Amino acid sequence: MRNLIIWIALAAGLIVLPNVLSFSQQEVLVFLTINILLVASYRLLTLTGEWSLGHVVIMGVGAYASALLTKTTGLPVPLGILAGGMVAALIALALSYPLFRMKGFYFLIGSFAAGEIIRLLWKRFRDPFGGTKGLKGIDPMPDFSVGFYNFDFFEPTSYFYFAAIVVGVCLWILWRIEKSPVGLTFHAVHWQDKLAQASGVNLRAYRTLAFVIASGFAGISGALLAHYIGTINPNSFDVEVMVFVLTWAIVGGTSTFYGPILGCVVLTILNEVVLRELGLEQTRPLIYGLILILSILFMPNGLESIVQKFTRRKEAGLMRPEEAK
Amino acid sequence: MTSLLQVKDLTMRFGGLTAVDGLNFKVEKGTIHGLIGPNGAGKTTTFNMISGFYTPSDGAVLLRGEDISGLQMHEVARRGVVRTFQHSTLFAELTVLENALVGTHMPFRPNIFAAIFGWDRDDRDGADARARDALRFFGLGDLMNEHAGDLSHGHQRALGMAVAYASHPDIILLDEPFTGMNPEETKHMMGLMKRLCSDGITILLVEHDMQAIMGLCDNITCMSFGKFLAEGGPAEIRNHPAVIEAYLGGARHVA
Ligand SMILES: Nc1ncnc2c1ncn2[C@@H]1O[C@H](COP(=O)(O)OP(=O)(O)O)[C@@H](O)[C@H]1O
Ligand SMILES: [Mg+2]
Numbered sequence: 001m002r003n004l005i006i007w008i009a010l011a012a013g014l015i016v017l018p019n020v021l022s023f024s025q026q027e028v029l030v031f032l033t034i035n036i037l038l039v040a041s042y043r044l045l046t047l048t049g050e051w052s053l054g055h056v057v058i059m060g061v062g063a064y065a066s067a068l069l070t071k072t073t074g075l076p077v078p079l080g081i082l083a084g085g086m087v088a089a090l091i092a093l094a095l096s097y098p099l100f101r102m103k104g105f106y107f108l109i110g111s112f113a114a115g116e117i118i119r120l121l122w123k124r125f126r127d128p129f130g131g132t133k134g135l136k137g138i139d140p141m142p143d144f145s146v147g148f149y150n151f152d153f154f155e156p157t158s159y160f161y162f163a164a165i166v167v168g169v170c171l172w173i174l175w176r177i178e179k180s181p182v183g184l185t186f187h188a189v190h191w192q193d194k195l196a197q198a199s200g201v202n203l204r205a206y207r208t209l210a211f212v213i214a215s216g217f218a219g220i221s222g223a224l225l226a227h228y229i230g231t232i233n234p235n236s237f238d239v240e241v242m243v244f245v246l247t248w249a250i251v252g253g254t255s256t257f258y259g260p261i262l263g264c265v266v267l268t269i270l271n272e273v274v275l276r277e278l279g280l281e282q283t284r285p286l287i288y289g290l291i292l293i294l295s296i297l298f299m300p301n302g303l304e305s306i307v308q309k310f311t312r313r314k315e316a317g318l319m320r321p322e323e324a325k
Numbered sequence: 326m327t328s329l330l331q332v333k334d335l336t337m338r339f340g341g342l343t344a345v346d347g348l349n350f351k352v353e354k355g356t357i358h359g360l361i362g363p364n365g366a367g368k369t370t371t372f373n374m375i376s377g378f379y380t381p382s383d384g385a386v387l388l389r390g391e392d393i394s395g396l397q398m399h400e401v402a403r404r405g406v407v408r409t410f411q412h413s414t415l416f417a418e419l420t421v422l423e424n425a426l427v428g429t430h431m432p433f434r435p436n437i438f439a440a441i442f443g444w445d446r447d448d449r450d451g452a453d454a455r456a457r458d459a460l461r462f463f464g465l466g467d468l469m470n471e472h473a474g475d476l477s478h479g480h481q482r483a484l485g486m487a488v489a490y491a492s493h494p495d496i497i498l499l500d501e502p503f504t505g506m507n508p509e510e511t512k513h514m515m516g517l518m519k520r521l522c523s524d525g526i527t528i529l530l531v532e533h534d535m536q537a538i539m540g541l542c543d544n545i546t547c548m549s550f551g552k553f554l555a556e557g558g559p560a561e562i563r564n565h566p567a568v569i570e571a572y573l574g575g576a577r578h579v580a
Contacts, residue, residue, distance in 0.1 A: 173441055180440030181426070181433070181449065188416055188427045195414045198376065200402040200431035200492060209437070 014164055018157040025272065026156035030163055032268045034224045037167045039248045039260040040174055041217035046254045047183065048210045049190035050107050053242055054095075054115030055218055060237030061118065062088040062219025063226035067138040068128055070227075077141050081166070081223040088219020089212045091118075096208040112239070122234040134233025138226050163224050170217050177213065178257055186210055240285060247288050251295045253302020262303050267291070327390040329354040329527055330375070330406070330496060335394075336383035337370050337551075344370040346551040347384065352496070352544075357518065357528045359542035361535075361562075363571055367551040368531045369411055372498050375529075376408040377401035403431060405495030409502065411531075413481040415488070417474030421465055424473050424484055425456035428491030459491040460484075463517065478505035483514070496527040503534045515541055539563060547571070 018026045042055050066084030069075045075083065095114050102110045122129040129135070141153040141162060151158045177183055188196040189206050197203055226232050244267075252263020267288070275281055299305070328351040337345040345367040352358040360368050373379040375386050377398040386394040393401055416424050433452035439445035460466055463483040468476065473484055482502055489497050499518075503511045515537055522528055532538050538545065539559040547554040547562060549571040555562060562568055 176441045176443075177437060180437070181430075181435035181445070181452065182437050182440050184419075184423060184426060185430060185435055187419060187423075188430075191416045191418055192414055194378070194398075194410065195416065195488070196427060196430075197398040198378075198402055198408050198410075199428050199488065200399050200407075201427075202397075202399050213437075 045214035053112035057115035059222035063222035066223035084223030085220035089216035092215030253304035259304035334384035407494035408498035428488035
């Protein structure tokens with residue numbers, strides 16, 4: 001009952017939210033929604049202990065796939081978005097064969113290399129990827145009406161509602177996976193792969209599974225982005241964006257589901273409200289780098305650890321010290 | 326009749342060092358088989374080869390006559406051979422119950438689609454019941470919500486066994502299960518192992534506690550410097566001149 005009220009309040013808040021924002025803030029809100037899916041999908045991969053530097057490129061795979069499929073085959077945009085996710089998942093499956101011969105640091109570097117190769121292919125092949133200029137005039141979401149509300153996708157508010165529903169469903173699925181025996185197995189693979197394997201867990205299969213699912217959802221986020229901004233190019237998915245994703249995840253903390261989302265929201269607000277107001281937008285990468293270093297030094301468990309401190313104290317009355325770690 | 330488990334000329338070389346050298350022994354179904362030898366004799370290495378953690382340099386591991394050497398650890402586990410580790414190897418960040426749930430991975434294989442839509446209720450309940458049973462069997466029923474890393478050493482050993490037992494294997498390999506337990510706990514644990522055995526689970530046991538070995542094992546293989554030394558029942562091994570020599574010559578672990 002209490003949960004239901006919280007969810008209704010959250011939904012109401014999200015419906016009202018864009019209406020109290022300026023146009024440019026509404027646009028930021030759409031990007032934020034898409035980025036939340038991006039960073040939440042990244043967390044699923046980190047559950048198995050692997051950190052990829054190719055996640056944003058995989059997002060781009062979804063973006064390119066959906067943009068091209070809708071343009072060339074006339075696939076409706078919503079199905080294109082789904083297809084974008086599936087293509088990203090399939091590419092990830094193919095990449096997993098070379099990549100999961102590696103672990104840890106080597107996987108990190110391997111994933112970066114794989115991502116750069118994909119970006120090179122986009123740049124090299126004018127047909128169909130549009131070369132360095134990328135794709136323009138990507139099909140927008142067609143407007144439609146649900147009786148009480150008209151979706152007009154020239155309005156960021158409408159796209160926000162649409163994206164929020166898609167992202168909401170995706171987050172629900174990610175959450176269900178994490179809280180399931182599959183999620184437990186991901187944890188097991190991460191923390192003690194020897195024991196997991198001795199319990200019959202196929203490590204390679206589970207690492208691949210996490211990578212493929214995470215990539216699928218990253219692809220959906222990319223497709224959502226493509227049909228919103230209407231133009232994408234290889235630099236939309238370069239390593240700078242990847243650094244942002246890493247920063248959101250690390251600053252937020254990756255030991256809870258909400259940690260990376262929290263990091264994404266807080267840093268986006270910081271970026272928009274503070275940096276833009278102060279006219280420091282150009283220095284964004286610098287400031288992000290600084291925040292990343294400071295948070296690793298002084299807040300190694302992320303923003304989530306601060307939230308946990310308060311919620312745990314309320315729940316248990318008394319907090320065991322090892323839980324504060 | 327083929328034995329449940331047989332190692333044939335099993336050999337493991339690490340560079341110039343031959344840790345296990347042409348080892349042969351058989352483990353019969355339904356027995357408790359001891360593998361003893363001074364420190365560094367190659368017992369853990371033998372376990373690592375049987376369980377698929379290492380690929381033998383030479384020789385073979387036969388399970389019910391099938392050659393399983395060179396298979397990966399999860400493939401060996403799925404054939405019913407489950408092991409524990411010498412140094413408490415647990416998911417320290419997870420709760421005791423979650424540790425045991427990982428142990429139910431094989432009988433209740435997770436399915437991602439069923440998990441998303443909640444169609445796996447029965448499996449989850451089954452796994453939960455199995456995990457709780459395993460924990461209660463090893464006396465951890467009151468500690469299910471503790472973090473595994475917070476347990477006492479003895480409880481950690483017990484949890485390692487509970488995780489292995491949760492899959493109901495055909496044969497369980499225990500690497501020094503009694504280290505870190507006091508005499509009381511050891512005695513209790515010996516009783517549990519006898520019960521496992523009478524439930525039909527075959528046990529291959531590496532242990533330094535000679536009293537425990539002698540009290541538990543139907544058959545004992547003794548090795549030294551990677552080589553087979555002697556085999557027989559507890560009485561034979563206790564009085565075997567080569568065994569006494571090996572222990573008095575090299576190690577302090579004689580009972
Ligand atoms: N991974 C390894 N690399 C090199 N040498 C090893 C390795 N594992 C074990 N050894 C060596 O093999 C020998 C047998 O070790 P081990 O099987 O652990 O003995 P035990 O369990 O009987 O005490 C020891 O000399 C040990 O140093
Ligand atoms: Mg050993």
